Amino acid sequence: MGEIEVLINQLNGVKQAVVVAREGADGQKRLVAYLVATDGHVVKSGIRAQLEEQLPDYMMPSAFVWLDELPKTTSGKVDKKQLPAPEQKRPDLAVAYRKPRTPLEQTIAGLWIDLLQVDKVGLDDNFFELGGNSLLAQKTVAALKLHQQTLPVTKLYQFPTIAGIANFLQPQKRNQLPEQRRVPKASLKKKGHLRNRPT
Numbered sequence: 001m002g003e004i005e006v007l008i009n010q011l012n013g014v015k016q017a018v019v020v021a022r023e024g025a026d027g028q029k030r031l032v033a034y035l036v037a038t039d040g041h042v043v044k045s046g047i048r049a050q051l052e053e054q055l056p057d058y059m060m061p062s063a064f065v066w067l068d069e070l071p072k073t074t075s076g077k078v079d080k081k082q083l084p085a086p087e088q089k090r091p092d093l094a095v096a097y098r099k100p101r102t103p104l105e106q107t108i109a110g111l112w113i114d115l116l117q118v119d120k121v122g123l124d125d126n127f128f129e130l131g132g133n134s135l136l137a138q139k140t141v142a143a144l145k146l147h148q149q150t151l152p153v154t155k156l157y158q159f160p161t162i163a164g165i166a167n168f169l170q171p172q173k174r175n176q177l178p179e180q181r182r183v184p185k186a187s188l189k190k191k192g193h194l195r196n197r198p199t
Contacts, residue, residue, distance in 0.1 A: 001031070004059055011050050013038055016070055018078050019061060022085065024117050030131070032086050033061035036069055048129060062116070062131030064091070089119045093129055097122040100162055104149070104170055108162045111143045127160040144169075 001019045008017040017035040024030055035047070051060060063086040071082035090097065100109040100123055112121045116130045127137070137156050144151050149169050159165050 004031070004033070004055065004061070007051065007054055008033055008035065008047070011047055014047065018070060018080065018083075020080050020083060030062040030117075031060070032063045032065060032083075034065045034067055034070060034083050036067055052128075057128065057133045058135065060128075060133060062133070088117050090121065090125070091118075091130065093122075093125055095122065095124040095126075098124055098163075102166065104166045105162050107147055107149075108140075108144070108165055111140060112162070115139055115143075121162060123163040124161050127156065132160070 001021070004019045005017060008014055008019070015036045015038045017033055019031055019033045021029045022032050047064060048060075065084065065086050067084075071079040073079045097120070100106045100121070105123060109121045112127065112130065112132075113119070115136050116127075116132060118130060121130065127140075132140075137153050140156060141151050141153050151165060151169060155168055156165065159168050
């Protein structure tokens with residue numbers, strides 16, 4: 001974790017940061033980064049993007065908690081025991097929230113809510129920006145199999161949103177106009193003959 005802290009502390013906009021492993025409600029330990037901004041104008045979503053270029057996904061913190069200041073012990077060191085647990089809610093993302101609607105979309109959303117420990121997941125939310133990693137990706141694939149859905153893990157990396165995965169698993173049929181049935185010319189002539197026939 002020391003290596004991760006060093007990288008985060010070198011990022012623009014970060015005044016101080018520490019990384020700890022916290023146990024979630026599911027018993028799984030996750031890396032959580034606690035940060036203090038140099039000012040109030042730091043683009044918080046950009047911190048993850050910068051780290052993604054330097055860290056493998058298994059070293060990426062699943063949550064970023066911004067604080068006004070880090071709690072300190074009487075000796076002046078960071079008091080990690082006093083660090084708050086991350087809120088189990090959808091983080092601020094660059095995309096607007098779109099509610100899952102179809103049964104498949106709702107199934108994927110439910111799986112991610114449990115795995116990622118957030119309160120909701122939108123159609124266009126990126127799995128990895130929500131805290132996903134290679135281990136949780138494998139768990140997603142395994143969970144979908146229980147719902148009779150086969151998703152190669154490589155496709156989750158290719159389509160890391162609910163909308164992308166749902167479209168891969170159940171591609172929408174293109175709206176095609178039904179072909180007009182060709183009526184033989186003889187039939188048309190016959191119909192025309194009957195129409196013009198005197199009564």
